[in-house]
Amino acid sequence: MKKIVILHSDIYADATEDELDCLEQAEAISEALHLLDYEPILLPFVLDLNQTIKKLKALKPYAVFNIVESINGKGSLIHLATALLDYLQIPYTGCHTDAMFLTSNKPLAKKIMQHANIVTPAWVTQEGFCSQSTPANVYLIKSSWEHASIGLDENSLIRYTNQENLMEEMNRRKEKLGGSCYAEAYIDGREFNIALISGMSGVMVLPAAEMLFRDYAPNKPKLVDYKAKWVADSFEYNNTIRKFDFHENDADLISALREIALRCWDLFGLRGYARVDFRVDNQGIPFVLEINANPCLSPDAGFTAALEQAKIKYHEAIGFIIKNSLK
Structure with a gap:
């Protein structure tokens, strides 16, 4: 049975909810890999690079499923994981090092988008x-x-x-x-995201999602902030709702969002899977907020919800991502 190392962030005892989510992703991916007849092995990426190198060399994986979101608690070091895998010449899922660095540095990504007229x-x-x-x-x-x-x-x-x-x-x-x-x-308006995945015949754009801010007071900012994502007993978490069904009046807007997401995919050389986040102002103009080159793959994450809308089973998507890494 071929080994797939699930390389994840090193989680400390005092980890916050967003950091612990990395382990939930790892467990879900591990279950999917079992269904695909792979042997999953979880491995934390530690800043002691020699230690990580030693363990990877000993494991001799067929490929690495990279879900490292931070190193030593810093998102600014995220590209070290893919750079190390490049050095070891081990195939890995998701974006290459250059795309990981460029999209993780959000002001730099914005400058690149501006020059590309996005x-x-x-x-x-x-x-x-x-x-x-x-x-x-x-x-x-x-x-x-x-x-x-x-x-x-x-x-x-x-x-x-x-x-x-x-x-x-x-x-x-x-x-x-x-x-x-x-x-x-700050763009006052609607918030959307578009997930993308490398399928059998090229990149697939998954159904668009809009974030609804239910029962928000008129003067309360409509943001997908930390509470909305991670604090389960908060008003924001329980009233920020994802939807996939749209009125026909939104057809042109959804088409534009999909087209822009594909432009971002090509511009940054994305691979495997990604997500593009948007705000749309009151005149209907879309603005790209961020590009996430390794979006969350937890069972309750937006990416997984988009897969369900596209009628793609979770383990099938994991299989697509693995196959893409081996090309």
């Missing part, structure tokens, strides 16, 4: 770079590297007064956000 909200970096000369009215302060909405809440919204104040707010919040951060123009 619309993304205006932004300001801690270094003072401004993507447009006219400031936005409201900014959302976000982590430059961390995913899973780390440090994001309704207090992350800042009304613009002047450049100096915005820079001060970023510097004040950077520790909570895991280090480097940036300010992104």
Whole structure:
């Protein structure tokens, strides 16, 4: 039986919900691999690279299923996992090192999208770079590297007064956000995501999902923030609802979102599986927020829900991803 190493983030005793989710993914993938007649072996990726190298060499896996989301608690090191696998010449799932680095560095990804004429909200970096000369009215302060909405809440919204104040707010919040951060123009409107997977005959765009903010007060920001994703007893978690059914009036918008997601796939050289997150303003203009090159594969995650909508069984999707890694 061929071995597949499920390489995951090293989880500490005081891990938060978003970090523990990595183990849930690993268990679900392990069950799928059993159904596909592989022998799954879970292995944490530790910052001691020699230790990780030694274990991988001893295991001699057929391939590695890479779900490393952070290393030593830092999303900014995520590309080390794929770089190490490149060095060892071991086939692995998902995006290659360059795509992993470029998409994980969110301000850099936005700059690449802007040059490719893919619309993304205006932004300001801690270094003072401004993507447009006219400031936005409201900014959302976000982590430059961390995913899973780390440090994001309704207090992350800042009304613009002047450049100096915005820079001060970023510097004040950077520790909570895991280090480097940036300010992104807040797009008041609807939120969507598009999942993609490498199928038997090329990339497949899965059904579009919209996030609904049920019973939110008029003055409450409509954000998929940390609570909405991870705090099960919170108002945000229980009232942020995913939907896949759309009125015919949305047909052109959904088609545009799918087309833009495919452009992002090609632009960054994505592979295996990915997700593109959007906001759509009140004029119907889509803005790409982020590209996630290794989205969550937990049974209750949005990617899995999109697979269900596409009538693709979970273990079949895992099989597609494995086969793509061996091409």
